[in-house]
Amino acid sequence: MHAFYSPQLTISCREVQLPASESRHALQVLRLGVGDRILLLNGHGIRAEAVLDAVDNRRHSTTTCRILQADAAPQPQPHITLFIAPPKSKNIDAVIRTATELGAAAIVPVLCRFGVAKPDLDTIAHWTKTVIAAAKQSHNPWFPEIKAPAAFADVLEAADDHGFFGAVPEPADALPSPAALPVDDQRQTSLWIGPEGGFAPEELSALLAKGLQPLTVGQWILRVETAVPALLAVVLDRCQPHQRETAE
Amino acid sequence: MHAFYSPQLTISCREVQLPASESRHALQVLRLGVGDRILLLNGHGIRAEAVLDAVDNRRHSTTTCRILQADAAPQPQPHITLFIAPPKSKNIDAVIRTATELGAAAIVPVLCRFGVAKPDLDTIAHWTKTVIAAAKQSHNPWFPEIKAPAAFADVLEAADDHGFFGAVPEPADALPSPAALPVDDQRQTSLWIGPEGGFAPEELSALLAKGLQPLTVGQWILRVETAVPALLAVVLDRCQPHQRETAE
Incomplete structure (x- = not known):
C-alpha cells in the first residue's frame, strides 16, 4: 500500500x-x-x-x-540521536534515507574540524523532504527530527553522555575496547559519526572524556553510506530486549 | 595511502x-x-x-x-557468506561495495521466486570489478568471492545450516523471536537477504526448516541497500568476542 x-x-x-x-x-x-x-x-x-x-x-x-x-504507533526504543559530520550532498541523502528507515529519532549535523560540508537552510529543507520520502517508503510513522547544524564543541556540551561514536579501525588503535552499554542506559542513546578520515584528535579526546564509547564493525575502512546503517543497526541490536536478556 | x-x-x-x-x-x-x-x-x-x-x-x-x-592478514572472523536475491543493477553495486567493506567472505546470488534479476556472466564479471574497487577503497585484503548464481532450493540444500535471514518486520509476524547464536557456531555463519517484498512463503518455510534464524533490525521496511549493511553489521557484532563474553 x-x-x-x-x-x-x-x-x-x-x-x-x-x-x-x-x-x-x-x-x-x-x-x-x-x-x-x-x-x-x-x-x-x-x-x-x-x-x-x-x-x-x-x-x-x-x-x-x-x-x-x-x-x-509507540515511539521506537531506543530513542537514538544520530550526530553526523555532513558528507558531500550525494552521500548525505543516502545517510538520511538510511537513518529514517532504521528509525533514528533525531539527526544533528555537527560541524567538525575536518568536515567538508556546512549545510545552509535550503539544505536542511531538502533533507526534510528526504526524510519524508524515506519515511513513506519504509512506513515509518515517526519522522526523525533534523536539528540545526552547530559546532562540534557546542553540540557535545549539550548532548547526553550515553552513546557511541564510530571509530576508524586501526591495528595500533589505543582506544579502549568497546563494551555493551549498561542495561539501564539503553532507552536513550546516541551515535556520533565523524567526517571522512575520522574525528580530529581533540574531538576524539572530547568524545571519550564525555563518556561515549568507540564502536567499530568489521576491520576495514567504511564509507559513510556504509558506516551509518552498520553502526546504527549495531546500536539498535545491542539495545533490543532479547540482547538485554542475553546480557543479564 | x-x-x-x-x-x-x-x-x-x-x-x-x-x-x-x-x-x-x-x-x-x-x-x-x-x-x-x-x-x-x-x-x-x-x-x-x-x-x-x-x-x-x-x-x-x-x-x-x-x-x-x-x-x-588473518582471515576475518566470523566467515560470513551473504546469500542474496540480486536486486536491480544500480542497487546490487551498492550491496557488493557494502559487503566488501564489512568483510563478507563470499557473495552468492540466489534466484528466488520473486527475484527481479538473473545475472549473466558479464554481470558477474562486473561485480568482480566492484569488489576490487571497494576492497581497495576500504583496504580489505580479503576480497569476497562471488559465486555463480543458482536456484534457491539448490543453494539452500548445499548451504551450511547456521545463520540468519533478513525478515520483513510485521506486527503480526508469526516467526519465532530471534536469539543469539550458540557460541560454538560463531566462526562460520551466513546471512540470507530476499528480494524486495521478502522471500516467498515456501522459501521462508525452507529457511526455517533448515534452522536459519529470522533477523530484523528496527521496525520499518528496509531497502536492500540498507538491509545488507545493517544486518551484516548485526551478525558481525553478535559474533565478536566481546559479545561472546557478554553472552557467557
Whole structure:
C-alpha cells in the first residue's frame, strides 16, 4: 500500500485533505483514484488506513481521504540521536534515507574540524523532504527530527553522555575496547559519526572524556553510506530486549 | 595511502608489476610517480607496502613496484557468506561495495521466486570489478568471492545450516523471536537477504526448516541497500568476542 504524508492527521480525524504535492503524486504519478486505499503518516506516530473519497482530476491538487482506522504507533526504543559530520550532498541523502528507515529519532549535523560540508537552510529543507520520502517508503510513522547544524564543541556540551561514536579501525588503535552499554542506559542513546578520515584528535579526546564509547564493525575502512546503517543497526541490536536478556 | 590490486603479490615477493589497468589508474588518474608509496592487496590476505620503482610515462601501462614490507592478514572472523536475491543493477553495486567493506567472505546470488534479476556472466564479471574497487577503497585484503548464481532450493540444500535471514518486520509476524547464536557456531555463519517484498512463503518455510534464524533490525521496511549493511553489521557484532563474553 502506498503511504502519504498528512500533517493534518490526528488520531480522531474522520477525513483529511492531502497536501497539494502529495495529492499530485497520488493522482498524477501513481494514478490512484476514488476508492483506492492508502496509508497516511503524520510524522509524529499517528498512522491511518484511508480511502480516496474525492479527487480533483483536473489540477490534481486536491484529494480528500476518508479515514478507515487510525492508530498511534509507540515511539521506537531506543530513542537514538544520530550526530553526523555532513558528507558531500550525494552521500548525505543516502545517510538520511538510511537513518529514517532504521528509525533514528533525531539527526544533528555537527560541524567538525575536518568536515567538508556546512549545510545552509535550503539544505536542511531538502533533507526534510528526504526524510519524508524515506519515511513513506519504509512506513515509518515517526519522522526523525533534523536539528540545526552547530559546532562540534557546542553540540557535545549539550548532548547526553550515553552513546557511541564510530571509530576508524586501526591495528595500533589505543582506544579502549568497546563494551555493551549498561542495561539501564539503553532507552536513550546516541551515535556520533565523524567526517571522512575520522574525528580530529581533540574531538576524539572530547568524545571519550564525555563518556561515549568507540564502536567499530568489521576491520576495514567504511564509507559513510556504509558506516551509518552498520553502526546504527549495531546500536539498535545491542539495545533490543532479547540482547538485554542475553546480557543479564 | 592509495591501494592497488596485485594478483602477483605473494608474501615473499621483492617486486611486482601492476596489472595494466591498475598502472594506468596510478599514473594517469592519480598521477603517482617514482618514489611514491602505495598499498598492494592480492585479494587473498596478502598486503604489502611498496614504492613505485619504474614507470612507463608514455603508455602508462607498466609500473614496477618494489616491496618494502609484506604481511598476511588473518582471515576475518566470523566467515560470513551473504546469500542474496540480486536486486536491480544500480542497487546490487551498492550491496557488493557494502559487503566488501564489512568483510563478507563470499557473495552468492540466489534466484528466488520473486527475484527481479538473473545475472549473466558479464554481470558477474562486473561485480568482480566492484569488489576490487571497494576492497581497495576500504583496504580489505580479503576480497569476497562471488559465486555463480543458482536456484534457491539448490543453494539452500548445499548451504551450511547456521545463520540468519533478513525478515520483513510485521506486527503480526508469526516467526519465532530471534536469539543469539550458540557460541560454538560463531566462526562460520551466513546471512540470507530476499528480494524486495521478502522471500516467498515456501522459501521462508525452507529457511526455517533448515534452522536459519529470522533477523530484523528496527521496525520499518528496509531497502536492500540498507538491509545488507545493517544486518551484516548485526551478525558481525553478535559474533565478536566481546559479545561472546557478554553472552557467557
